[in-house]
Amino acid sequence: MNQILENHPQHRKTLYGRRQSRPLKDRQKTLFDTLLPAITFSGLENELFVGQKQIWVEIGFGGGEHLCKQALSNPDVAFIGCEPFVNGVGSLLSQIDDFNLKNVKVFQNDARFLLEVLPSASLDKVFLLFPDPWPKKRHFKRRFVQKETIREIHRLLKPGGEWRIATDHAGYASWVKEQFSDPEISALFTWQRQDVYMRPDVNEWPETRYEEKANLAKRKSAFFSFLSK
Numbered sequence: 549m550n551q552i553l554e555n556h557p558q559h560r561k562t563l564y565g566r567r568q569s570r571p572l573k574d575r576q577k578t579l580f581d582t583l584l585p586a587i588t589f590s591g592l593e594n595e596l597f598v599g600q601k602q603i604w605v606e607i608g609f610g611g612g613e614h615l616c617k618q619a620l621s622n623p624d625v626a627f628i629g630c631e632p633f634v635n636g637v638g639s640l641l642s643q644i645d646d647f648n649l650k651n652v653k654v655f656q657n658d659a660r661f662l663l664e665v666l667p668s669a670s671l672d673k674v675f676l677l678f679p680d681p682w683p684k685k686r687h688f689k690r691r692f693v694q695k696e697t698i699r700e701i702h703r704l705l706k707p708g709g710e711w712r713i714a715t716d717h718a719g720y721a722s723w724v725k726e727q728f729s730d731p732e733i734s735a736l737f738t739w740q741r742q743d744v745y746m747r748p749d750v751n752e753w754p755e756t757r758y759e760e761k762a763n764l765a766k767r768k769s770a771f772f773s774f775l776s777k
């Protein structure tokens with residue numbers, strides 16, 4: 549368990565979903581020992597975040613393809629990638645090593661712990677791409693997009709900061725629309741994209757593995773962008 553969690557008395561939230569699917573490749577095992585300790589997120593006091601740089605956070609980066617592309621295209625931005633899934637972290641570590649990326653820190657746990665310890669108005673962008681849809685009604689409370697997390701992300705974004713959400717699950721897309729249409733939430737965010745089914749420019753918004761899977765299965769994806777008021 550990393551230091552942020554050890555210092556956190558409210559270690560109470562339940563994380564649903566798998567932590568690991570298959571054994572790590574030998575190279576990834578080595579990178580867990582050699583690279584991960586050096587790039588584990590330990591706070592905004594770290595030199596990567598000090599100065600005028602923007603900070604972008606990706607929640608549930610999966611295999612890390614989107615995070616890696618964004619970090620390569622935006623070398624002046626400092627990134628925090630958050631993912632509890634061990635194989636996903638292994639995949640991101642390989643890419644960080646391949647491209648010698650110096651602008652990424654990793655938080656290998658539930659994003660809600662990370663959000664709680666970050667100071668208000670500290671982030672410029674947050675990405676939540678293809679979150680687990682939890683399609684059954686009794687599991688809706690497990691969905692990452694909830695009033696509580698929306699308020700929390702609003703607290704963390706600078707005014708004008710952007711929260712991007714994508715999903716290929718029609719029920720989740722309706723859920724997002726519903727949550728953000730609530731009068732209390734509409735007071736916090738402005739909708740940026742009216743036609744959420746129009747695919748944004750891939751250079752601006754690179755594809756993820758789950759989007760590729762959705763395309764292969766001919767499922768339409770929705771792309772939301774909300775600006776913090």
Ligand SMILES: C[S@@+](CC[C@H](N)C(=O)[O-])C[C@H]1O[C@@H](n2cnc3c(N)ncnc32)[C@H](O)[C@@H]1O
Binds near residue numbers: 566607756
């Ligand atoms: C369906 S996958 C999508 C992965 C990736 N974003 C993509 O589009 O390919 C959802 C990911 O969110 C991660 N996840 C689920 N709950 C999370 C949480 N509370 N904090 C951070 N990541 C979470 C899962 O481990 C999983 O890798």
